[in-house]
Amino acid sequence: MDLAGAFHGAAYVASAHAQGVALAPEAVPRCGARKPPAELKFADLLGAVLEDGHLRFIHCPRGRSGCRVREDVVLEVSGERPAVEAWVKEVCDKCHANKSPRRYQVFVNPASGAGHAAGIWRKAKSLLAALPYLECQEVFTQWAGDAEERAARLELQSCDGIIVVSGDGMVHEVFNGLCQRLDASAALAQIAVGHIPAGSGNALAKSILEGAGEAYGVLDAAFLIAKGRTQALDLMRVQAEAMAGVGPRSSFLNFSGAIVADIDLGSEALRCLGGCRFQVWTALCLARPRALLADLWYLPPGAPLPAQAPQLEDELTAPWEKISGSFSLFFATNTAWACYDVHLAPGLALGGSGWRICLCRDFSRLRLTKCLLAMESGKHVAQEGVELLECQAFRVAPSGGEGRFSLDGEEVPFKPIQFWPSTPGRVLGAPEDLSESTGGARI
Numbered sequence: 001m002d003l004a005g006a007f008h009g010a011a012y013v014a015s016a017h018a019q020g021v022a023l024a025p026e027a028v029p030r031c032g033a034r035k036p037p038a039e040l041k042f043a044d045l046l047g048a049v050l051e052d053g054h055l056r057f058i059h060c061p062r063g064r065s066g067c068r069v070r071e072d073v074v075l076e077v078s079g080e081r082p083a084v085e086a087w088v089k090e091v092c093d094k095c096h097a098n099k100s101p102r103r104y105q106v107f108v109n110p111a112s113g114a115g116h117a118a119g120i121w122r123k124a125k126s127l128l129a130a131l132p133y134l135e136c137q138e139v140f141t142q143w144a145g146d147a148e149e150r151a152a153r154l155e156l157q158s159c160d161g162i163i164v165v166s167g168d169g170m171v172h173e174v175f176n177g178l179c180q181r182l183d184a185s186a187a188l189a190q191i192a193v194g195h196i197p198a199g200s201g202n203a204l205a206k207s208i209l210e211g212a213g214e215a216y217g218v219l220d221a222a223f224l225i226a227k228g229r230t231q232a233l234d235l236m237r238v239q240a241e242a243m244a245g246v247g248p249r250s251s252f253l254n255f256s257g258a259i260v261a262d263i264d265l266g267s268e269a270l271r272c273l274g275g276c277r278f279q280v281w282t283a284l285c286l287a288r289p290r291a292l293l294a295d296l297w298y299l300p301p302g303a304p305l306p307a308q309a310p311q312l313e314d315e316l317t318a319p320w321e322k323i324s325g326s327f328s329l330f331f332a333t334n335t336a337w338a339c340y341d342v343h344l345a346p347g348l349a350l351g352g353s354g355w356r357i358c359l360c361r362d363f364s365r366l367r368l369t370k371c372l373l374a375m376e377s378g379k380h381v382a383q384e385g386v387e388l389l390e391c392q393a394f395r396v397a398p399s400g401g402e403g404r405f406s407l408d409g410e411e412v413p414f415k416p417i418q419f420w421p422s423t424p425g426r427v428l429g430a431p432e433d434l435s436e437s438t439g440g441a442r443i
């Protein structure tokens with residue numbers, strides 16, 4: 001169907017087809033791009049909204065840098081109101097994956113990253129609030145653990161997802177809140193978690209955006225969330241000694257020892273620097289790198305996974321594999337990116353692919369430095385001696401010396417710890433399903 005109208009006396013025709021809305025040459029934009037684009041692609045559109053006889057296309061094409069920019073196009077429409085409304089609805093339905101209205105709970109952490117979360121949320125909200133099919137209820141967290149408590153108490157009937165405006169630490173809290181619930185399986189299936197990067201590492205946001213072919217940015221993250229596609233995320237149940245008072249934990253992101261944990265945990269005090277905190281602390285840690293003396297057991301892909309996780313004190317035999325040694329680097333991950341600029345496991349998909357463990361054994365300071373530098377591009381995987389193991393489950397037990405362990409960016413005791421797959425979660429934002437975006441009939 002075509003939509004005809006006039007603006008300042010100029011005639012135009014907006015014509016929706018399978019890939020987008022074509023604007024006839026004489027179409028005149030009321031605001032936005034100086035020159036009207038010939039076509040507004042559904043891939044760049046979040047919807048069309050009727051406001052006082054005008055039709056606003058919420059349009060976010062990619063700018064020169066590859067990041068999304070907001071370039072709404074507003075046209076004056078004429079015609080029978082019901083016909084125009086039907087046209088608008090059909091266009092909207094083609095713009096986002098989820099046809100029904102969605103209600104999101106938003107958690108903004110004023111203490112995350114360099115303390116810019118409120119401004120970051122304002123930017124994302126200006127886009128999300130323009131979409132009539134989205135309703136966002138925001139809460140500024142008051143203390144560490146606030147988001148976890150709220151996720152554990154959330155009423156499932158009133159919420160379709162949680163948007164975290166913070167770093168990975170608060171995403172960890174939200175998944176742990178969902179995992180603690182009596183109805184955890186239902187909550188994890190229903191409540192998809194979106195991540196708008198406002199922390200220092202923002203590994204989840206980066207991994208989702210990169211996997212969906214989007215640039216890393218605030219508007220990009222908000223755009224992908226609004227698109228409404230979701231995907232599974234593997235979660236691991238964490239069994240550890242001496243976690244009394246903390247309760248059982250789940251991990252969605254990573255686990256590290258040796259220099260990576262020392263950098264991650266040691267640099268906490270420099271959170272005000274944002275992502276730079278890692279660079280500064282890496283330089284300090286490389287001056288005197290501390291190796292992890294430990295035994296690692298892991299269950300390789302394809303090995304039968306028992307229904308029950310072994311107890312931490314149980315002996316592990318085949319098909320478990322065992323590696324003992326001095327690890328200069330120990331970094332297990334569930335996501336391709338371990339930080340917005342650390343491409344730890346290139347190509348690792350979020351759901352159903354298990355974890356990867358990156359190991360360096362007995363590396364000199366020079367080799368370790370080269371490995372850490374190459375991680376930015378993911379080229380470390382081709383370096384001699386860098387191992388990347390695939391696993392379904394794993395256990396690490398320190399065998400001597402001192403050290404620290406970091407679980408999703410938070411410190412856990414330097415004691416035996418085991419990771420066992422649990423009910424997967426869901427995240428907001430996924431690559432476009434090509435079968436959905438092509439072959440649509442002309443409307």
Ligand SMILES: Nc1ncnc2c1ncn2[C@@H]1O[C@H](COP(=O)(O)OP(=O)(O)OP(=O)(O)O)[C@@H](O)[C@H]1O
Pocket residue numbers: 109110111112113114140141142143144145146166167168169170171173198199200201202203271409
């Ligand atoms: N109002 C608050 N005051 C103090 N701390 C808070 C508040 N709200 C949340 N927190 C805590 O802030 C901590 C840090 O947040 P988060 O980990 O998300 O950011 P980050 O450390 O800067 O980023 P990243 O984890 O990506 O490196 C979390 O552990 C969270 O519990």
